[in-house]
Amino acid sequence: MAAARRRFEWPLQAALYTAFMALVALLSTAPAWQALPPGTAVVTVTLLHHGQRVEPCRPYTAEELARLPPNMRAPQKCGRERVPVLVELDIDGVNVMRESAPPAGLSRDGASSLYRRVQLTAGEHRLTVRMKDAPGDPFNHTREATVKLAPAQVLVIDFDNAKGITLS
Structure with a gap:
């Protein structure tokens, strides 16, 4: 057997x-699988950015400095909490995205992160990107551009401290 x-x-x-x-x-x-429908392009908004502090730094008073141990006596007192970063994207005059990215961390003192994708038809489009990373009302970073997107093209919108809002 x-x-x-x-x-x-x-x-x-x-x-x-x-x-x-x-x-x-x-x-x-x-x-058969296709990542995008025919004639479609993608605009990706990606962000990893520290918003400004909620409260500005201020000098310590003499009393406050006296209460601190000698090794912790810094010239200024700075709060840890940061402002959430607000991003808006308009395509051809229509607002397609308005996102607020809260700061990371238990003390809300880390970087704000955001990743969003928007599908649109290929061709020429007028983009307006606004970003607010400071306390107050107005947007403090703005970028307008006319882009020509090919089918299946991915346009990345990012923020660089030295260059501002970038399109690549």
Whole structure:
């Protein structure tokens, strides 16, 4: 009985491996999948940025300095909490995104992060990006541009402290 079983083990194992490989080959080509519909482009807004402090730094008073240990006597007292970063995106005059990215961390003192994708038809579009990272009402960073997007093109909108809002 054991000899008969051994005689069929290798052919049965080969048949099962062949069936598995055929299934993998079929599934790798059979369902046609497209990342984007034809004639569509993507605008991606990505951001990792520290907003400004909620309260400005101020000098310590003489009493406050006297209460601090000598190794902790800094010239100014600065709060840790930062402002949430607000980003707006208008495409062809229509607001398509308004996102507020809160600062990370338990003390709300980390960087704000944001990642959003907007699909639109390929072609020429007028983009307006506004960002607010300071306390107060007005947006303190703005960028307007006319871009021509090819089908399946991805346009990335980012922020760089030295350059401001960048499109690439």
